[in-house]
Amino acid sequence: xxxxxxSKEIFFNNIAAIILYIVSFSTFQGLKEIPDLxxxxxNLQMIIVYYYVLKFPDHLGLGHIFLAGLVNDVVIGIPLGxxxxxxxxxxxxSSYIREVTLRSKMTSEWITFIPxxxxxxxxxxxxxxxxxxxxxxxxxxxxxxxxxxLFFPIFYFIFNTFHTKIYKI
Amino acid sequence: xxxxxxxxxxxxxxxxxxxGAKQKFSLFFLIILSVLIITLDRISVxxxxxxxxxxxxxxxxxxxxxxxxxxxxxxxGQVKTNHFYIVEENENLKKExxxxxxxxxxxxxxxxENESLKQALKLGGAKNRDQKSSxxxxxxxxxxxxxxxxxxxxxxxxxxxxxxxAVFSKSYLIGTIVETNYFTSRVLLITDLNxxxxxxxxxxxxxxxxxxxxxxxxxxxxxxxxxxxxxxNKIIYTSGKAGxxxxxxxxxxxxxxxxxxxxxxxxxxxxxxxxxHVTEGQxxx
Numbered sequence: 001x002x003x004x005x006x007s008k009e010i011f012f013n014n015i016a017a018i019i020l021y022i023v024s025f026s027t028f029q030g031l032k033e034i035p036d037l038x039x040x041x042x043n044l045q046m047i048i049v050y051y052y053v054l055k056f057p058d059h060l061g062l063g064h065i066f067l068a069g070l071v072n073d074v075v076i077g078i079p080l081g082x083x084x085x086x087x088x089x090x091x092x093x094s095s096y097i098r099e100v101t102l103r104s105k106m107t108s109e110w111i112t113f114i115p116x117x118x119x120x121x122x123x124x125x126x127x128x129x130x131x132x133x134x135x136x137x138x139x140x141x142x143x144x145x146x147x148x149x150l151f152f153p154i155f156y157f158i159f160n161t162f163h164t165k166i167y168k169i
Numbered sequence: 170x171x172x173x174x175x176x177x178x179x180x181x182x183x184x185x186x187x188x189g190a191k192q193k194f195s196l197f198f199l200i201i202l203s204v205l206i207i208t209l210d211r212i213s214v215x216x217x218x219x220x221x222x223x224x225x226x227x228x229x230x231x232x233x234x235x236x237x238x239x240x241x242x243x244x245x246g247q248v249k250t251n252h253f254y255i256v257e258e259n260e261n262l263k264k265e266x267x268x269x270x271x272x273x274x275x276x277x278x279x280x281x282e283n284e285s286l287k288q289a290l291k292l293g294g295a296k297n298r299d300q301k302s303s304x305x306x307x308x309x310x311x312x313x314x315x316x317x318x319x320x321x322x323x324x325x326x327x328x329x330x331x332x333x334x335a336v337f338s339k340s341y342l343i344g345t346i347v348e349t350n351y352f353t354s355r356v357l358l359i360t361d362l363n364x365x366x367x368x369x370x371x372x373x374x375x376x377x378x379x380x381x382x383x384x385x386x387x388x389x390x391x392x393x394x395x396x397x398x399x400x401x402n403k404i405i406y407t408s409g410k411a412g413x414x415x416x417x418x419x420x421x422x423x424x425x426x427x428x429x430x431x432x433x434x435x436x437x438x439x440x441x442x443x444x445x446h447v448t449e450g451q452x453x454x
Contacts, residue, residue, distance in 0.1 A: 075232050080235060092184050
């Protein structure tokens with residue numbers, strides 16, 4: 001019984017890292033698999049990284065974020081390290097926001113997600129443009145970023161509910 | 170003023186260097202590591218290239234397992250959709266068979282006539298295309314990303330797959346090999362923005378470059394002459410220029426969309442490809 005409880009505890013403590021790895025391995029793009037909802041693609045990795053580094057930094061290690069970024073790069077086929085750096089920049093901004101925020105509110109965290117997304121994507125595109133020969137549609141990426149920002153409150157609510165139920169915070 | 174600057178520096182330093190209770194690495198260390206990896210990947214050191222090939226093989230196989238539930242859900246959705254269209258498709262196919270039967274008789278007549286004319290001119294039979302080294306492979310991962318439209322296949326350098334080989338699905342070109350590992354390879358689809366193929370348009374001597382648009386099956390032609398107007402229902406073939414692909418491989422066709430403007434789509438739907446053929450037999454050597 002204690003083994004079951006321990007494994008349950010390990011699973012729930014590392015759920016963010018598990019989801020992050022699954023999403024990175026399967027290159028989840030939101031609702032992109034449904035043809036009619038193809039425009040609603042968003043970056044779930046960024047939402048997870050931002051949320052967990054901001055709210056529960058002990059539940060998502062930076063090493064996991066770094067590794068998930070590498071996995072994402074390999075699966076997508078872009079030069080190694082780009083996603084990792086982008087996620088780490090997002091973690092840095094998220095961590096900074098956590099340090100300077102006195103009272104945590106969903107709306108303020110949602111708004112501060114804009115500069116965090118901007119800087120991490122800026123690093124991402126800057127490196128892709130300078131370190132690879134890949135070209136892509138900026139409009140699609142802007143749309144992806146916009147929906148990442150837009151869907152943040154939904155996942156904020158889901159993760160918050162999950163943590164409230166599990167840890168009774 | 171100085172206090173607020175100090176606060177900012179303290180917060181930045183804290184965010185970069187402070188390790189949490191369960192953190193093993195500092196953010197600063199991991200950022201430096203990422204930059205190092207990007208640089209090493211960029212300069213293509215042999216050791217890094219071979220390491221990357223091994224990592225790729227492992228990650229691809231794990232990715233196949235992880236994406237299985239998603240694939241299953243997608244498959245169920247496809248089965249459901251297919252079921253609704255199958256009756257309509259059956260009717261269309263019956264009509265098409267009738268039409269093809271009629272055409273077959275015409276073709277037989279033309280073939281016989283052609284053979285007799287060749288014999289009369291002493292030209293001999295047409296030479297078959299060089300079909301050597303065709304490798305049959307299975308698509309193991311077809312996840313799309315906003316940056317690269319590509320497929321992963323279960324054959325690699327072990328099966329003599331090399332970069333630049335042409336990939337066919339149902340006799341139509343769908344892409345080229347851009348990355349090879351020992352057990353797996355990556356196919357850059359013709360629909361990707363980075364795909365550029367020299368082509369020629371049916372019933373004309375106009376050369377152009379066929380480029381992907383990063384969308385499902387839509388393509389575009391670049392470097393067309395200014396006065397040239399593309400007509401619908403024209404097949405676009407590879408021109409074989411620059412020795413990249415053999416000439417005369419059908420790749421795409423033009424069509425009229427709902428707004429009555431001419432667009433181009435690939436003949437094969439790369440997203441539907443499951444068994445593909447990788448070949449160098451179609452290359453000009």
